[in-house]
Each structure stands twice: as structure tokens, then as C-alpha cells.
Amino acid sequence: xxxxxxxxxxxxxxxxxxxxxxxxxxxxxxxxxxxxxxxxxxxxxxxxxxxxxxxxxxxxxxxxxxxxxxxxxxxxxxxxxxxxxxxxxxxxxxxxxxxxxxxxxxxxxxxxxx
Amino acid sequence: xxxxxxxxxxxxxxxxxxxxxxxxxxxxxxxxxxxxxxxxxxxxxxxxxxxxxxxxxxxxxxxxxxxxxxxxxxxxxxxxxxxxxxxxxxxxxxxxxxxxxxxxxxxxxxxxxx
Numbered sequence: 001x002x003x004x005x006x007x008x009x010x011x012x013x014x015x016x017x018x019x020x021x022x023x024x025x026x027x028x029x030x031x032x033x034x035x036x037x038x039x040x041x042x043x044x045x046x047x048x049x050x051x052x053x054x055x056x057x058x059x060x061x062x063x064x065x066x067x068x069x070x071x072x073x074x075x076x077x078x079x080x081x082x083x084x085x086x087x088x089x090x091x092x093x094x095x096x097x098x099x100x101x102x103x104x105x106x107x108x109x110x111x112x113x114x
Numbered sequence: 115x116x117x118x119x120x121x122x123x124x125x126x127x128x129x130x131x132x133x134x135x136x137x138x139x140x141x142x143x144x145x146x147x148x149x150x151x152x153x154x155x156x157x158x159x160x161x162x163x164x165x166x167x168x169x170x171x172x173x174x175x176x177x178x179x180x181x182x183x184x185x186x187x188x189x190x191x192x193x194x195x196x197x198x199x200x201x202x203x204x205x206x207x208x209x210x211x212x213x214x215x216x217x218x219x220x221x222x223x224x225x226x227x228x
Contacts, residue, residue: 009154032214043118043204043219044157051214090156094213100164101147101172101212104156 002027004093004105012111013081021076021108023091033074034092034102035065044090050074061085086112116141118220120205125225127192127199135190135223137205145212146188150174151202151222160203162212163188192225200227 048059177196
């Protein structure tokens with residue numbers, strides 16, 4: 001069965017510190033992997049996605065993610081967070097075998113300490 | 115500006131009442147989706163449509179209905195059969211298949227029960 005696990009419900013990081021949000025997935029075929037961000041009371045916006053090629057993917061707002069097939073992981077990173085990065089982050093998995101839909105993780109809420 | 119609009123932003127439902135949430139897109143996307151978001155949970159798919167006059171049930175379709183008479187519009191009706199409708203509802207669209215394409219989200223509608 002397809003699934004996504006985000007083990008951290010809530011993370012607090014100091015402004016200027018580095019960030020890593022964890023995502024593990026289960027998918028029977030070649031996965032398409034996504035990270036979305038949601039500001040409070042808003043819709044979701046795509047940060048980045050991976051489907052093939054270089055396993056280190058660059059996204060918007062200075063975020064990057066690394067696909068590790070052996071670990072079934074797609075962790076999101078940022079070298080230095082800004083107060084505006086406070087939001088909820090969702091990892092998602094899809095692919096051609098589930099072409100009509102993607103599966104979202106339960107999300108990680110990021111707070112920034114001044 | 116291209117995008118997805120949802121209305122209203124807040125909606126109140128009385129017991130036994132059907133209510134309809136509006137979703138419109140001007141991105142010329144073929145596929146549209148409705149998700150439900152509850153606190154601490156990821157997005158759960160209610161219905162999706164890949165083409166006009168066709169739609170499919172998602173994972174939690176019971177108590178909901180949709181129509182897709184126009185490419186731009188995908189309204190969601192929350193019927194009286196949905197016993198726990200209080201949630202944040204998100205509409206999305208994509209140029210093709212959700213499993214492999216970026217989804218674009220509207221700002222959401224928060225539904226509350228009186």
C-alpha cells in the first residue's frame with residue numbers, strides 16, 4: 001500500500017539555523033515525490049518535486065530535498081531558516097501506478113524561534 | 115492572473131442542510147480535486163475529475179457529491195448525510211494526472227456546523 005510518514009508533528013527552530021524535515025514513503029513503483037507548504041488558513045503551494053535524475057532537488061524559497069531510494073526517504077532541508085518559513089509542510093507521493101491521485105503525509109508544523 | 119478561487123471563505127451549516135462549496139479555475143487545467151483537511155491529518159481526497167462530465171470517488175466520498183459541467187468549475191455539495199462536516203476544504207487542479215503533475219490549490223473554505 002502507498003503511504004507517507006512524516007514522523008515529526010511539530011518542530012521549532014531558531015531563526016538562521018538549519019532545518020531538516022523528515023519524510024518516508026512506501027510506494028510499489030517508481031515514486032514521484034513532492035513537498036508542499038501551507039501557511040495558516042491558506043491553500044498549499046509546491047516547494048519542489050522529484051521524479052527522476054539528480055537525487056538532490058532544488059526548490060523555491062531556498063529549499064532542497066534529497067531522494068534516497070535505499071532509505072525510502074525524501075527529506076526537506078534549508079541551510080538557514082527565516083521567520084517567514086513558519087508554516088505547515090506536507091510530503092506527498094504519487095506516480096503512474098496511482099496516476100489519478102497522490103498520498104499526503106500528515107504534515108510537520110514548523111515554528112521559528114526569534 | 116491565473117489561479118483557483120474558492121468561495122465562500124467561511125460557511126455555516128445547520129443540521130439537515132445541504133451546502134455547496136464553489137471552486138473555479140482559469141488555468142485551463144483538465145483535472146480538478148476536492149480534499150478535506152482535519153487538524154493533525156494530511157489531506158484526504160473526496161472526489162476528483164479528470165475531464166468534463168466525468169468524476170470519480172476518492173477515499174472519503176460518502177456524504178459528498180460533485181458535478182463537472184464546465185472545465186472551469188467543480189462545485190462540492192456537502193449533504194446532510196455527512197455527519198461530521200466540520201473541516202477545511204481545499205480545491206485543487208492540475209494540467210494532467212495528479213500522481214505526476216503539480217497540483218495548484220485554492221485558498222480553502224472552512225465549514226462549520228451550527
